[in-house]
Amino acid sequence: MIRISPRIFIDESEITLDFVRSSGPGGQNVNKVSTAVELRFDAAGSPSLPDDVRKRLIKIAGNKVTKEGVLIIEARRFRTQEKNRADAIERLASLIRKAAVVPLKRRKTRPTLQSKEERIKRKKRRSVIKESRRPVSTAAD
Numbered sequence: 001m002i003r004i005s006p007r008i009f010i011d012e013s014e015i016t017l018d019f020v021r022s023s024g025p026g027g028q029n030v031n032k033v034s035t036a037v038e039l040r041f042d043a044a045g046s047p048s049l050p051d052d053v054r055k056r057l058i059k060i061a062g063n064k065v066t067k068e069g070v071l072i073i074e075a076r077r078f079r080t081q082e083k084n085r086a087d088a089i090e091r092l093a094s095l096i097r098k099a100a101v102v103p104l105k106r107r108k109t110r111p112t113l114q115s116k117e118e119r120i121k122r123k124k125r126r127s128v129i130k131e132s133r134r135p136v137s138t139a140a141d
Contacts, residue, residue, distance in 0.1 A: 002089060008100060010048045010092075016040040017088070019081055036076035039088040044069020049096070057099035071095075 002010045019034040043049065043057050043065060058065050065071050073095075075088035111119075 037084040037088045039073040041071045043071045053099050
């Protein structure tokens, strides 16, 4: 069991880890050892996640989620399989923690009297600038 928050736990059987060859540093081993980790988590079908958290997770993850609702995280930051595995699981946990936070509802507010007056002053200053750009009319015209 992976503990995400006090009320959210994910069973390790819900996570699929595939080890693939990684690009980047590693010397001769880079072509022989599969150190990169590809973590797959079925976010849409997970019984561990509440519905509201599931919806926010899929929205937050964006293009990391397939059409079927499977979240894919690739970890290739480190040179060892163990560190990349831990990194992938931690990234999944942080995404779920972020999705577990309920966003605050926006409360509509009215503009203050001062902000209204400031807006009118800006408009008047701008109109004076534009007025000064007009050609000067003479009395003989």
